[in-house]
Amino acid sequence: MSVERYNAGSSTAILEPIELQPVHPKQDRPSFSSGKRPASISGRSLASANHRVSNDDSSDRNETLPSPTTAPTEVLQSWNNPRINIYRVSATFWSFIVMGMNDATYGAIIPYLEIYYDLTYTIVALVFLSPFVGYNVAALMNNWIHMKFGQRGVAIVGPICHLIAYIIIAVHPPYPVLVIAFMLAGLGNGLEDSAWNAWIGVMNNANEMLGFLHGFYGVGGTIAPLIATTLITQADYPWYYWYYFMVGFAAVEVAISTHAFWAATGQVFRDEHPRTSDVGGSRLREATMRMPAARVTWLSALFLLGYVGIEVGLGGWIVAFMIRVRDAKPFASGMTATGFWLGLTFGRVILGFVTPRIGEKLAISIYLPICMALQLIFWLVPQFYVGAVSIGLLGFFLGPMFPAAMVACAKLLPKHLHVSSIGFAAAFGGSGGALFPYAIGAIAQAKGVQVLQPIILALLAVIWVLWLCLPRIGKKKD
Numbered sequence: 001m002s003v004e005r006y007n008a009g010s011s012t013a014i015l016e017p018i019e020l021q022p023v024h025p026k027q028d029r030p031s032f033s034s035g036k037r038p039a040s041i042s043g044r045s046l047a048s049a050n051h052r053v054s055n056d057d058s059s060d061r062n063e064t065l066p067s068p069t070t071a072p073t074e075v076l077q078s079w080n081n082p083r084i085n086i087y088r089v090s091a092t093f094w095s096f097i098v099m100g101m102n103d104a105t106y107g108a109i110i111p112y113l114e115i116y117y118d119l120t121y122t123i124v125a126l127v128f129l130s131p132f133v134g135y136n137v138a139a140l141m142n143n144w145i146h147m148k149f150g151q152r153g154v155a156i157v158g159p160i161c162h163l164i165a166y167i168i169i170a171v172h173p174p175y176p177v178l179v180i181a182f183m184l185a186g187l188g189n190g191l192e193d194s195a196w197n198a199w200i201g202v203m204n205n206a207n208e209m210l211g212f213l214h215g216f217y218g219v220g221g222t223i224a225p226l227i228a229t230t231l232i233t234q235a236d237y238p239w240y241y242w243y244y245f246m247v248g249f250a251a252v253e254v255a256i257s258t259h260a261f262w263a264a265t266g267q268v269f270r271d272e273h274p275r276t277s278d279v280g281g282s283r284l285r286e287a288t289m290r291m292p293a294a295r296v297t298w299l300s301a302l303f304l305l306g307y308v309g310i311e312v313g314l315g316g317w318i319v320a321f322m323i324r325v326r327d328a329k330p331f332a333s334g335m336t337a338t339g340f341w342l343g344l345t346f347g348r349v350i351l352g353f354v355t356p357r358i359g360e361k362l363a364i365s366i367y368l369p370i371c372m373a374l375q376l377i378f379w380l381v382p383q384f385y386v387g388a389v390s391i392g393l394l395g396f397f398l399g400p401m402f403p404a405a406m407v408a409c410a411k412l413l414p415k416h417l418h419v420s421s422i423g424f425a426a427a428f429g430g431s432g433g434a435l436f437p438y439a440i441g442a443i444a445q446a447k448g449v450q451v452l453q454p455i456i457l458a459l460l461a462v463i464w465v466l467w468l469c470l471p472r473i474g475k476k477k478d
Contacts, residue, residue: 078204084263089209091155091260092196093216098162098253099189100220100341101246103433107316107337108225111323111330112232112239117175121449125441128316130179131186132434134161138190139427145191146423150269154195155261156254161188163250170243186434193430194423201406201422207360210403211352218345218399221315222338229319229334292471296412297421299470300405304429306463307401309436310456315340316437317444317452318391325450326384336388343392347399360404360411361470367397368464375460379453405429412471 079089106127114124145153165185169178200209228242315337322333355363371394378390409422436459443451 076202076204079209084260088260088264089200091256092192092200092213094256095159095192095196095253096213096217097220097223098159098246098249099192100217100222101224101249102162102185102189102220103312104221104224104315104337104341105228105242105246106312106437107319108228108334109232109239109242110316111320116172116239119175121441121445123175125438126179127182128312128434128437128441130182130434131189132431132438133183134186134188135190135427135431135434138187138194139424139431142191142194142423142427146195146266146269148266150266151195151199151261151264152258153266154191155257155264158188158192158195159250159254159257161185161191163247163254166243166246166250170240170247172238172240186430190427190430194426197402197406197426198422201403201410205356206407206410207356207400207403208352210406211348211350211355211400214399214403215345215349215352218341218348218395221341222345225319225334225337225341229331229338233331233334293413293421296409296471297425299466300409300421300425301428303463303466303470304402304405304425305432305435306459306466307398307405307432308429309432310459310463311344311398311402312433313437313440313452313459314391314394314456317440317449321449321452322384322387324448326382326387328384332384336391339388339392340395343395344399347396348403349399351397351400352403355400355404356407360408361467361472364401364404364467365464367401368460368467371397372457372460372464375453375457379457402429408470 077085080086110124110127113119113127114121117124142154145157149156161184165181165188168181168184172178173181196213197210200206200213203209224242227245228239231237231241232239318337318340319330319333322328322336323330326333328336351363351367358366374390374394374397378387378394381387381390406422406426409425413421436455440449440452440455443455
């Protein structure tokens with residue numbers, strides 16, 4: 001900037017530079033209440049002052065930024081923009097296949113774990129409860145890993161947790177060690193579930209993209225019981241042979257995810273997700289303890305807690321239910337689980353295109369009563385084929401619920417809380433896949449596996465009420 005100085009009788013204008021004053025953040029701005037202006041601060045002295053700020057990469061460097069006064073129109077990412085996203089989205093799809101295989105395997109191998117380790121329902125159900133620890137650790141660590149290491153941290157840690165867990169399980173150690181290995185697998189699932197849902201949930205066409213993402217989870221859930229049941233019942237291999245395959249799948253996951261997200265560092269994440277509010281402190285604390293964000297976060301988390309409990313509870317206990325209550329053959333019972341996961345897959349992909357057209361709030365409000373009706377048919381009509389068809393259709397209408405909850409969360413919350421809130425809700429909700437199936441197993445020990453039906457019906461009713469309590473979903477907040 002310059003100013004014109006005119007000489008006495010001359011028309012010549014001499015331009016002299018004026019030193020600009022640095023712009024301070026609000027909390028660092030000096031007070032002028034005394035009426036005296038401070039001495040000019042040069043660029044050199046400002047740089048020196050900045051050395052007082054911690055350079056620790058783990059800190060949120062956007063925590064002290066003032067709220068922006070302008071909000072430029074944001075260009076949302078898509079699956080192919082920037083181009084690296086084609087590779088990264090493909091890597092997340094593979095991760096969700098592995099996650100689906102992980103969760104669906106429990107139901108396929110439970111009857112054989114009981115025999116191999118000579119376990120009761122209550123003890124064998126610990127394979128469901130153990131990932132609860134991993135998921136809750138993931139809920140607390142997710143935001144910190146993003147701020148410190150970015151998406152690269154999740155892309156490395158999550159798959160490595162899978163790989164180590166499957167190697168341990170494949171050597172069929174004593175049962176207590178097996179339970180610890182399932183905890184580690186739950187940590188890997190929780191980290192990836194929360195991170196990739198938060199990332200893809202704010203892309204263009206988020207419902208459709210999340211439908212495909214969770215559709216690949218369903219693909220994994222379909223493949224696992226099919227191959228595992230065939231290995232055990234037709235090829236007469238021990239149950240742990242299936243985990244030799246899982247070790248290979250997890251090794252591929254480690255290589256692909258690490259390479260795809262290597263450039264997605266903590267610095268990149270912090271630059272892309274600056275604060276959009278004046279609230280200081282931890283973003284996770286803001287998302288879970290400050291209204292109105294806390295209302296959305298906790299309602300979404302509790303909804304997903306019940307939903308994932310239904311999904312994994314049905315997928316996990318359906319084989320035992322069909323064998324012991326409907327007197328079905330082991331292979332046919334395993335195919336019933338395959339039909340459930342296949343229905344879930346098609347529901348996520350097909351209804352992923354229907355849900356955004358009628359709105360997430362209304363769509364899920366319609367899907368849940370349909371699910372309750374199908375669950376009643378499954379419970380009250382004691383025919384194998386009726387049960388097999390109704391459980392497949394139940395999976396179809398359950399399919400879009402997790403993606404819709406992620407999109408609703410993204411629309412109701414500001415961008416800087418997406419990873420904290422969506423990540424917490426996804427990881428906390430994922431623990432429902434451990435808590436409720438374990439509870440079903442513990443109750444089944446005393447009352448029989450037929451308790452599966454009323455428990456699932458009650459959970460469907462509860463999550464319907466929770467969904468109706470969410471605020472009205474309008475235009476996405478920036």
